[in-house]
Amino acid sequence: xxxxxxxxxxxxxxxxxxxxxxxxxxxxxxxxxxxxxxxxxxxxxxxxxxxxxxxxxxxxxxxxxxxxxxxxxxxxxxxxxxxxxxxxxxxxxxxxxxxxxxxxxxxxxxxxxxxxxxxxxxxxxxxxxxxxxxxxxxxxxxxxxxxxxxxxxxxxxxxxxxxxxxxxxxxxxxxxxxxxxxxxxxxxxxxxxxxxxxxxxxxxxxxxxxxxxxxxxxxxxxxxxxx
Numbered sequence: 001x002x003x004x005x006x007x008x009x010x011x012x013x014x015x016x017x018x019x020x021x022x023x024x025x026x027x028x029x030x031x032x033x034x035x036x037x038x039x040x041x042x043x044x045x046x047x048x049x050x051x052x053x054x055x056x057x058x059x060x061x062x063x064x065x066x067x068x069x070x071x072x073x074x075x076x077x078x079x080x081x082x083x084x085x086x087x088x089x090x091x092x093x094x095x096x097x098x099x100x101x102x103x104x105x106x107x108x109x110x111x112x113x114x115x116x117x118x119x120x121x122x123x124x125x126x127x128x129x130x131x132x133x134x135x136x137x138x139x140x141x142x143x144x145x146x147x148x149x150x151x152x153x154x155x156x157x158x159x160x161x162x163x164x165x166x167x168x169x170x171x172x173x174x175x176x177x178x179x180x181x182x183x184x185x186x187x188x189x190x191x192x193x194x195x196x197x198x199x200x201x202x203x204x205x206x207x208x209x210x211x212x213x214x215x216x217x218x219x220x221x222x223x224x225x226x227x
Contacts, residue, residue: 001028001196004078005038006071008085008096012040017136019172020164021084023185024134027192034196039071041095046071048098055105060123068102072124080130083153086169087137090148100156114158130199131157136169138223140216162201164191168213170223180213 003025009015028034047064055062062068075081085092092100107120133153139145146165153163171177172185187209191201201209212219 001032001079002035002077003028003037003080003082004074005036005082005084006096006099007038007040008083008093008099009040010042010093010095012042014173015084015086016138016169016172017084017086017134017166019181019185020136020166020169020188021082021134023188024132024164024192024195025082027189027194028196029192030189031193031196037074039074041093041099044068044071044095044099046095046098046102049101049104053104053109056107056109056120056123060105062102062105064102068099071099072103072105075129076124076126079128080132081157082132082134084134087135087145087149090145091152092135092149103156119158129160131161132195133161133163134166135164136166136172138168138170140168140212140219140223142167142210162195164188164201164206165210167210168219171213171219177213184209184213 005021007015007018009017025034025036045066046068047066050063052063083092083096085096091097106122106124106126108123110121111118112121135146135149137145142165145167150163150165154161172181187205191205191209194201194205
């Protein structure tokens with residue numbers, strides 16, 4: 001499988017969330033050989049979308065001459081697109097959001113009704129693609145934190161998507177937390193293995209991965225320095 005990972009963290013490989021992503025990809029590689037490419041969006045030249053809609057009217061050509069055209073071509077040449085990012089203000093970091101805004105060339109101005117909402121008609125074939133969101137946050141639980149990012153991802157990629165939201169993710173960069181985090185990363189590798197084999201993750205395993213690693217009150221006390 002050809003996998004393109006867009007890492008939205010400005011910390012690059014040092015990202016808390018990338019620990020999760022690497023474990024998932026390792027699990028996929030344990031199941032079968034994978035062709036994996038990782039792009040750190042902070043290092044890419046991606047201009048902000050100007051909202052001129054030229055790309056949607058002229059066959060997908062953007063007015064900006066930057067790295068985005070090459071990235072779009074890589075996406076269309078991939079089987080799985082992974083968005084890996086930490087939660088910033090209940091959404092994605094700015095470099096990754098700039099990328100998402102610049103995916104307009106994949107659609108044109110025409111609209112069609114799908115269910116109870118309207119979508120732009122595509123002007124590229126990406127029906128073969130699957131989508132994976134991996135997002136970590138520094139809060140001790142998932143409730144009322146990930147919902148905006150999850151909703152945006154689902155609206156942008158309504159089909160063939162899988163979502164992993166992991167609270168307490170700074171623990172993955174804390175050596176003293178290894179007794180807890182290594183066990184969780186092992187389960188994430190198992191999820192990657194399942195996904196590579198079946199195209200989905202079992203509901204029970206998904207619930208475990210997206211749950212707090214230690215009790216919420218204990219994590220908050222550690223962060224606050226009150227233990």
